[in-house]
Amino acid sequence: MTETDIQTTNQLDCFKKFFVFDDGYSSLKEVGINSGFDTMDIRSIAWRIFLGALHGVCGNGWIKETQQQRNKYQILVDKLENGPIREKNLKKLTEESDTIPDPLSINEQNPWCQHFNEMDVEKRVGVDILRLFSEYDFFRNDQVREHIKRVCVIYSLEHSELQYNQGFHELVGVLYYCISRDIQSWKGTKEVMDNLMKDEFKENINADVYKVMSYIFDEQYMEHDAYTMFDLLMHSVTDFYDPNETRNSTIESPDGSATHTKLMIKCDKLFKELEKLDNQLYLHLKYEGIHLVIFGTRWLRLLFDREFHVMDVLNVWDAIFAYGNNLEFVDYLFLAMMIQIREPILESSQYSTTMMLFMKYPDIKDIHDVINLAKELADKKGDYDPLPYIKPLSGTTLTQKVMEMGTKQRAQKKQEEFTVPKHVQEDRSIVEQQQEQEKVEQQKKKEEVETNELVKQRIKHSIQLLSSSINNEGVISDPSGVVEALSELKLVNAVMNGLLPTELADGYFNIFDKKE
Structure with missing residues (x-):
């Protein structure tokens, strides 16, 4: 057996170790939390066990489930495919029915009403699918996109009370990618075992394992298995998507106002936990009026899958699912991610830097640094060690830095002019001086126009966001949207008062655009 063959059969060895000889899965959970399943190619099976899709030890029971x-x-x-208004069935419906359904009828029992609802969901999902992890070749494959799209559409139609929400496609995408990686590894494992073991292989314990693996790692059912896992996962994150949770509710800001939505309650709970863990960071966020829901909505709904590279996300989900307890580890990861970037936040002590770091989380060299920190927090259960005080750097707000740079440049230029011989300065023509003055004035006017245009655009955007977040009765329907709009207006105010240069403001406003 070659070295390649040995590496290929690693999947089989890991499968037997964790799923045949360990019915309690204690070792599996330990690996999931501590190191992840990157090198084992059994991640999708482990996730199914953690989510409750598979029970007991490997055997015929798994095949049946x-x-x-x-x-x-x-x-x-x-x-879905055989709906009455689908093109292939429409002719049959009109020929066999005494009464042809009216496309304009609003009766929910009307097939056309169902059809229009399906088309609306498919259209919305289709738009999101085109943006799904577009930086990765895997997710640009048309078949992959079609499978993920159908899972989202069917789940949304089967859970009409929840409806389709942005974020579904990203959760399904990670699950589908996980399944695909294991199946690709199984193709190599199966080929090696077929060629090397043959009849001898079928006479020992590997025969039953081989049978189960062949059934579970069936490529034609990746979409089916992704739906099963997504359906189970949604049991734990539904509260963060439920549209009913955002009605008739108020937004809690760090000043102590009341909240009612489960998403807001979760963020409030985490904020209070942060007070015990890192009082300095807690006070900074409270002083700046930054509510965790501004960035926490995305972190929680997507289980951090937009904050890290996709391979790091797989390791993060390994730990989340392995820890169990209804995804309790998510809370500790949330806090760990905040602590991981506390130093640059507290050193700058400014609103814009804090928002930038939370909304566009910086790259992590080793994702296990965050996971291990979360594990430490989980072990301490609220009895945290005090964190070192971070002293804000004197005069280091972003605006001050820019102003200091400008002052230094002007001083340097003035110094250069001072050192030029007097007779040379006197020889400068009046025309040249006038040209320089005109350039300065033109540049100043250009900057004023750009600033005014930027302010107009962002105010318009904020008003639209507020309007879409408040229903016709004047009740807030999307608290996170209101918070985002108010945060954006705060930046607009800074631009209008000259506290934030236009060229820097563009980068911060892009944060809100990307989040949409």
Whole structure:
């Protein structure tokens, strides 16, 4: 057996170690939290166990469970594809029915009403799918996009009370990618085992394992398995998407106002936990009026899958699912991520830097640094060690830095002029001086126009965001949208008062645009 063959059979060895000989999965959970499953190619099986899709040890029971789950999803696919208003069925409907359905009827039982709803969901999902992890070749594959899209559409139609929400496609995308990686590894493992073991392989314990792995790692059912895992995952994150949770509720800011939504309650709980963990960072956020929901909405809804590279996300989810307890580890990861960037936030002690770091989380050299910190916090259960005080650097706000740079440049220029011989300065023509003055004035006017245009655009954007977040009765329907709009207006005010240069403001405003 070659070295390549040995590496290929590692998947089989790990499968037997964790799923055949350890019925309590204690070792599996330990690996998931401490190191992850990057080198084992069994991640999708581990996740199914943690999420509750598979029970007990590997055997025929797994095949039966998986078969039932796939059959259930196939029924939903057939239901979607065979709808009465689908092109292939429309002619049959009009020929066999005494009464032709009226496309303009608003009766929910009307097939056209169902059809229009399906088309609306498919359109919304389709738009999001085109943006899904577009930086990765895997997610630009048309078949991959179609599978992920159908999972999102079917789940949304089957959970009409929840409806489709942005973020579904990203959760499904990570699950689908995880399954695909394991199946690609299984192709190599299966080929090696078929060629090297043959009849001998079928006579030992590997025979049953081989049978189960062949069934579970079936490429034609990746979409089915992704739906099963997504459906189970949503049991734990539904509260963060439920549209009913954002109605008739108020926004809590750090001043202590009341909240009612579960997402806001979660962020409030984390904010109070931060007070115990890092009082200095807590006071800074409270003073600046930065509510965790501004960035926490995305962190929680997507389980951090937009804050890290996709391979790092797989390790993060390993730890989240392995820890269990209804995704409790998410809370500790949330706090750990904040602590990880406390130093640059507290050194600058400014609103714009804080927002930039939270909304566009900096690259992490080793994701396990964050995971291990979260694990330490989880072990301490609120009994945290005091963190070192970070002294704000004197005069280091972003605006001050820019002003200091400008002052130094002007002083340097003045010094250069001072050192020029007097007779040379006297020889400068009046025309040249006038030209320089005109350039300065033109540049100043250009900057004023750009600033005014930027302010107009951002105020218009904030008003639109506020309008979409408040319903016709004047009740807030999207608290996070209101918070984002107010945060944006705060930056606009800084630009209008000359506290934030236009060229720097563009970068911060892009944060809000990217979040949409």
